[in-house]
Amino acid sequence: xxxxxxxxxxxxxxxxxxxxxxxxxxxxxxxxxxxxxxxxxxxxxxxxxxxxxxxxxxxxxxxxxxxxxxxxxxxxxxxxxxxxxxxxxxxxxxxxxxxxxxxxxxxxxxxxxxxxxxxxxxxxxxxxxxxxxxxxxxxxxxxxxxxxxxxxxxxxxxxxxxxxxxxxxxxxxxxxxxxxxxxxxxxxxxxxxxxxxxxxxxxxxxxxxxxxxxxxxxxxxxxxxxxxxxxxxxxxxxxxxxxxxxxxxxxxxxxxxxxxxxxxxxxxxxxxxxxxxxxxxxxxxxxxxxxxxxxxxxxxxxxxxxxxxxxxxxxxxxxxxxxxxxxxxxxxxxxxxxxxxxxxxxxx
Amino acid sequence: xxxxxxxxxxxxxxxxxxxxxxxxxxxxxxxxxxxxxxxxxxxxxxxxxxxxxxxxxxxxxxxxxxxxxxxxxxxxxxxxxxxxxxxxxxxxxxxxxxxxxxxxxxxxxxxxxxxxxxxxxxxxxxxxxxxxxxxxxxxxxxxxxxxxxxxxxxxxxxxxxxxxxxxxxxxxxxxxxxxxxxxxxxxxxxxxxxxxxxxxxxxxxxxxxxxxxxxxxxxxxxxxxxxxxxxxxxxxxxxxxxxxxxxxxxxxxxxxxxxxxxxxxxxxxxxxxxxxxxxxxxxxxxxxxxxxxxxxxxxxxxxxxxxxxxxxxxxxxxxxxxxxxxxxxxxxxxxxxxxxxxxxxxxx
Numbered sequence: 267x268x269x270x271x272x273x274x275x276x277x278x279x280x281x282x283x284x285x286x287x288x289x290x291x292x293x294x295x296x297x298x299x300x301x302x303x304x305x306x307x308x309x310x311x312x313x314x315x316x317x318x319x320x321x322x323x324x325x326x327x328x329x330x331x332x333x334x335x336x337x338x339x340x341x342x343x344x345x346x347x348x349x350x351x352x353x354x355x356x357x358x359x360x361x362x363x364x365x366x367x368x369x370x371x372x373x374x375x376x377x378x379x380x381x382x383x384x385x386x387x388x389x390x391x392x393x394x395x396x397x398x399x400x401x402x403x404x405x406x407x408x409x410x411x412x413x414x415x416x417x418x419x420x421x422x423x424x425x426x427x428x429x430x431x432x433x434x435x436x437x438x439x440x441x442x443x444x445x446x447x448x449x450x451x452x453x454x455x456x457x458x459x460x461x462x463x464x465x466x467x468x469x470x471x472x473x474x475x476x477x478x479x480x481x482x483x484x485x486x487x488x489x490x491x492x493x494x495x496x497x498x499x500x501x502x503x504x505x506x507x508x509x510x511x512x513x514x515x516x517x518x519x520x521x522x523x524x525x526x527x528x529x530x531x532x533x534x535x536x537x538x539x540x541x542x543x544x545x546x547x548x549x550x551x552x553x554x555x556x557x558x559x560x561x562x563x564x565x566x567x568x569x570x571x572x573x574x575x576x577x578x579x580x581x582x583x584x585x586x587x588x589x590x591x592x593x594x595x596x597x598x599x600x601x602x603x604x605x606x607x608x609x610x611x612x613x614x
Numbered sequence: 615x616x617x618x619x620x621x622x623x624x625x626x627x628x629x630x631x632x633x634x635x636x637x638x639x640x641x642x643x644x645x646x647x648x649x650x651x652x653x654x655x656x657x658x659x660x661x662x663x664x665x666x667x668x669x670x671x672x673x674x675x676x677x678x679x680x681x682x683x684x685x686x687x688x689x690x691x692x693x694x695x696x697x698x699x700x701x702x703x704x705x706x707x708x709x710x711x712x713x714x715x716x717x718x719x720x721x722x723x724x725x726x727x728x729x730x731x732x733x734x735x736x737x738x739x740x741x742x743x744x745x746x747x748x749x750x751x752x753x754x755x756x757x758x759x760x761x762x763x764x765x766x767x768x769x770x771x772x773x774x775x776x777x778x779x780x781x782x783x784x785x786x787x788x789x790x791x792x793x794x795x796x797x798x799x800x801x802x803x804x805x806x807x808x809x810x811x812x813x814x815x816x817x818x819x820x821x822x823x824x825x826x827x828x829x830x831x832x833x834x835x836x837x838x839x840x841x842x843x844x845x846x847x848x849x850x851x852x853x854x855x856x857x858x859x860x861x862x863x864x865x866x867x868x869x870x871x872x873x874x875x876x877x878x879x880x881x882x883x884x885x886x887x888x889x890x891x892x893x894x895x896x897x898x899x900x901x902x903x904x905x906x907x908x909x910x911x912x913x914x915x916x917x918x919x920x921x922x923x924x925x926x927x928x929x930x931x932x933x934x935x936x937x938x939x940x941x942x943x944x945x946x947x948x949x950x951x952x953x954x955x956x957x958x959x960x961x962x
Contacts, residue, residue, distance in 0.1 A: 376821070376823065408854055409853055409854030409855070410853075410854065410885075411853035411854065411885050411887070411888060469822065470821075470822050470823040471821055471822065471823065472821070472822055473724070473818075473819055473820070473821065473822070474817065474818055474819070474820055474821070474822040474824075474825045474857060474858050474861065475724070475818040475819065475854075475855060475858060476822075477822045477857040477858075478852075478853060478854045478855070478856065478857060479854065502860075502903070503864075503903070503906040503907060504826075504864065504907075505757055505758075505759030505826060505864050505865070505867075505907045506756055506757030506758065506759065506823075506826045506827065506864075506865070507757070507823060507826070508826070508860045508861060508864045508903075508907075509822060509825040509826060509857040509858060509859075509860050509861025509862075509864075510822050510823060510825075510857060510861075511857075511860075512850070512856045512857050512859075512860045513822065513856060513857025513858075514857075516851075516852065516853050516854075516856045516857075517853070517854070519853075537758075537759050539759070540759060540906065540907065541906075543906055547902075547906075550902075551902055551903065554895075554898075554899055554902070555850070555851070555856075555899065555903075558851040558888065558889075558891055558895075559851060559852075559853045559856075559888065
């Protein structure tokens with residue numbers, strides 16, 4: 267399924283097309299715009315995506331799959347990642363419509379659409395596939411601690427919260443590194459990253475004893491690259507998801523971390539009684555945790571200045587640089603060349 | 615299956631009856647000796663378990679299931695937990711023999727015996743059950759961060775390595791607390807603990823996004839107790855299993871930790887190039903990690919002085935008490951009343 271050559275995607279967002287709920291849709295539009303033929307969203311139908319999410323100019327938003335068939339889509343991509351990963355019931359009809367019209371389905375939900383009898387039957391009847399991106403296709407081994415023995419430079423993004431810019435930062439680092447002639451590979455560890463890249467393992471969906479093993483496998487399978495830009499997950503101090511974060515840190519054994527943060531966010535997303543911690547606390551904690559498995563340093567701070575003016579963002583970047591003595595940037599507003607400067611001397 | 619009233623167990627160890635490989639067998643013998651009618655182990659057949667593992671005096675060791683049938687067993691318990699949890703192929707015959715003779719099967723392996731067609735068919739034919747202890751029977755929710763709001767005193771064991779005494783310490787604390795009139799509950803989080811207690815969730819086997827949710831559910835479901843003595847898993851600095859450790863810490867939101875350590879162990883078990891860290895580093899790291907989710911303190915050090923003389927053990931305990939300024943003991947050699955002294959003032 268991930269080998270679809272000329273994919274023509276319809277993305278389902280169904281009234282939740284915003285920068286917070288539709289992370290998957292927004293990221294696929296940002297990095298694979300040429301693959302997207304339409305969005306299905308009854309609430310936003312008729313609008314231009316640019317007016318809603320700031321990107322995706324010209325992609326039509328239609329109320330139902332049927333309204334996009336003239337654009338010859340070949341797959342429906344589920345564009346949201348709700349907490350818990352469950353399928354909102356009202357979306358069933360869109361999925362069955364898509365299957366009946368011969369579209370493949372690409373889903374990153376925790377519940378596997380392949381496990382649904384009706385969906386599976388329709389997919390069989392119409393000779394299309396359901397790609398449950400979160401379902402690891404390969405056998406995942408237990409961790410052995412061997413990622414540290416590879417020569418490749420492993421740079422992992424970590425964060426002060428979930429959904430704060432780790433995937434975007436890792437993708438931007440990959441692109442900027444390639445422009446400087448570095449043989450770099452983006453390593454996807456979550457459903458959206460996998461949808462964009464076509465490969466990877468959703469580490470939040472493996473059996474928990476195997477998190478580090480999955481991260482290690484991602485590194486060992488790509489050890490021929492000079493640079494692995496590894497997508498981080500969650501945060502080390504999250505009441506629900508910290509285990510995934512730590513397993514990924516220890517399994518991938520990075521030499522360097524980029525800490526992602528959003529200056530305007532004061533509490534954890536969906537967990538309002540947990541404040542975001544000071545950067546100094548997080549830097550110390552990540553480095554101390556990594557140390558016994560493989561020592562690494564935080565190399566830079568990636569600031570998600572969404573909603574701030576460029577001037578305010580620049581001021582904040584300068585403030586963080588003074589505070590942490592580390593290079594800081596907003597990858598979307600100002601690029602990541604500062605990070606490449608820090609990474610370059612460490613390359614094998 | 616966990617509701618078997620008068621269980622009469624045959625435990626399979628098959629040549630691996632020692633304190634390291636047969637953790638499950640040893641612990642079930644230690645805490646449920648009255649349930650065990652025989653061990654199946656060709657290599658050790660004819661010996662007394664006490665001469666091999668120091669406990670279990672008088673339990674016959676036989677070479678095959680057939681040799682134990684006169685003792686009227688009603689279940690075969692798989693007594694080892696190999697790394698990776700896979701079933702050694704030579705054990706198949708023992709399992710099919712047991713099923714053919716009408717014994718239930720109790721297994722904590724990662725691979726579910728219920729998924730094996732031959733086993734399932736035999737179980738159906740002979741009207742017995744296969745209890746895959748690691749397979750969570752209940753729906754596991756995502757974490758919400760709510761365990762911290764319960765009034766119960768939550769004491770979690772943590773460690774400097776895997777297989778170092780966390781379960782034993784948690785069970786011993788439960789027993790000693792009850793003897794002092796405290797309404798205490800052991801909370802099993804691994805297959806052996808579940809086999810002993812009859813309830814719990816194997817947190818290393820849930821989907822990794824749900825580790826904290828599983829730990830939180832264990833607490834919320836038992837919030838009526840004064841004291842929850844929660845079995846820890848792994849160690850926070852383990853190259854393969856740290857994610858489980860951290861998810862359990864944040865999900866269960868303990869007020870107090872007991873740090874388990876083995877003085878004679880210098881490197882991680884099965885991971886010889888990873889040294890065991892100083893206690894001070896571990897105490898600092900566990901407390902700093904817990905702090906943002908729910909602040910807790912390490913209340914005591916549980917030392918596994920296996921293989922040391924009582925005199926050497928006492929000396930080591932005193933040395934650790936001076937070094938850490940915390941009460942220390944070996945639960946098996948000297949009991950855990952020191953820990954109960956520390957816990958008592960914190961009770962609701």
